[in-house]
Amino acid sequence: MIDSSAIFNIKNQTEFEDLALQIFKHQFNNNRVYRSFCDLLYKHPSDVKTIQDIPFLPIQFFKSHKILSNKNDIETTFTSSGTTGNLTSKHHVTDLKIYEQSFTKGFQQFYGSVEDYVVLALLPSYLEREGSSLIYMANAMILHSKHTESGFYLNNISELKNTLIKLDADGKKVLLIGVSFALLDLVETYQFNLKNTIIMETGGMKGRRKELIREDLHKKLKADFGVETIHSEYGMTELLSQAYSNGNGLFNCPNWMRILTRDTEDALSIQPPEKTGGINVIDLANINSCSFVATQDLGRIYKNGAFEVIGRFDNSDIRGCNLMVL
Structure with a gap:
């Protein structure tokens, strides 16, 4: 069992990556939906050596599945606003602290x-x-x-x-x-x-x-x-974490959150910095649901870790999400 206090005591990139890999293994073993998703991609913890190797769960799964990595009681369920007739995302939270x-x-x-x-x-x-x-x-x-x-x-x-x-x-x-x-x-x-x-x-x-x-x-x-x-x-x-921009259009993440971008034509391919792509979020505070989320936002990350949000995919632009039948 991973001590959640370690999440908020990360001091450098090495500590972040080590804990991210530990949380990936924990969620692979304890999150039924995420495990099924990884199995369909043939991604096992033995195949995951860096954070770039970690599979990112398409955010739409929060609309169709219960995304949980433990069996504790649900303390609250956060929901997205959504539009009339559309499914809303549900984030079940087992530890509000x-x-x-x-x-x-x-x-x-x-x-x-x-x-x-x-x-x-x-x-x-x-x-x-x-x-x-x-x-x-x-x-x-x-x-x-x-x-x-x-x-x-x-x-x-x-x-x-x-x-x-x-x-x-x-x-x-x-x-x-x-x-x-x-x-x-x-x-x-x-x-x-x-x-x-x-x-x-x-x-x-x-x-x-x-x-x-x-x-x-x-x-x-x-x-x-x-x-x-x-x-x-x-x-x-x-997500359970937020990034902030102080006015220049560039966002910065807290120490337990990172942004990667994926190729818009190949959802499993992580891009180098300064290329526009789909925003993937690592949010280690999501230890009890899923810490690795592929959003529908388009963005660009810079070498210093800051990122900008450029727009959103429309539904016809989403690639690599044909595993939604789980």
């Missing part, structure tokens, strides 16, 4: 202690449904904040505007985390000139607006919030 450690330590690695921030969450599309991992994270951050002004906002954007302007003028460290369409709604109603506030978008219009490329979205938000940069969070229902 691991998720809490992951988002707390991940935020701390890039921004310092959440206790020092007033956390304002503008996440209406997530608040309006159950099972959001982002709402769980934001709620915990609000609770851990040592500022009474921290809280959620749904439709009361006038109150949010007043709070934001006052806190910023008082010199408080403020984190406003919001879904893209709601941030646009806010700045199209009110104008700001903020000096002490981090604006962090979580991506997505959730069907409320036309999708914008990140560059155009950030250009508008920077101008209307009066800030120099827009920060971003990269996470998803099927």
Whole structure:
């Protein structure tokens, strides 16, 4: 049995790779769905010598199968938003403490202690449904904040505007985390000139607006919030870790998370840095489900480990997922 505390004490790439290989063996032996997937690829632990050799489970399996690597009781199930009539992803979590450690330590690695921030969450599309991992994270951050002004906002954007302007003028460290369409709604109603506030978008219009490329979205938000940069969070229902961008469009992972890219025509082929491909995520915090996930995002990774997200596959573009009959 792998001690989960080792995940958050990784200090270098060698320790990361050693633990990733251990977790692969653990999940191969204990995750029925992942084992079947690996068997169909003829990938056994004896064949896996490096992290590039590890099979990445297509993210769609979280919609059709129960992805679990232990037999403990399920503490909660996070679900994706999805659109009407579509299957939603389900991430069964058997140890919420691991998720809490992951988002707390991940935020701390890039921004310092959440206790020092007033956390304002503008996440209406997530608040309006159950099972959001982002709402769980934001709620915990609000609770851990040592500022009474921290809280959620749904439709009361006038109150949010007043709070934001006052806190910023008082010199408080403020984190406003919001879904893209709601941030646009806010700045199209009110104008700001903020000096002490981090604006962090979580991506997505959730069907409320036309999708914008990140560059155009950030250009508008920077101008209307009066800030120099827009920060971003990269996470998803099927993961328990987040990567962050401090405004340059490049994301960085916490020490227990890595990004690889796969060839768009050959899903089993890992590409060298600086080539565009499908984003594969290694999230060691996912020790109790699957730590090796092939997403539907397109991106590019750089030699320093930073990565950018360029777009998404549409369903007709997905290659190498003909093993979905498991």
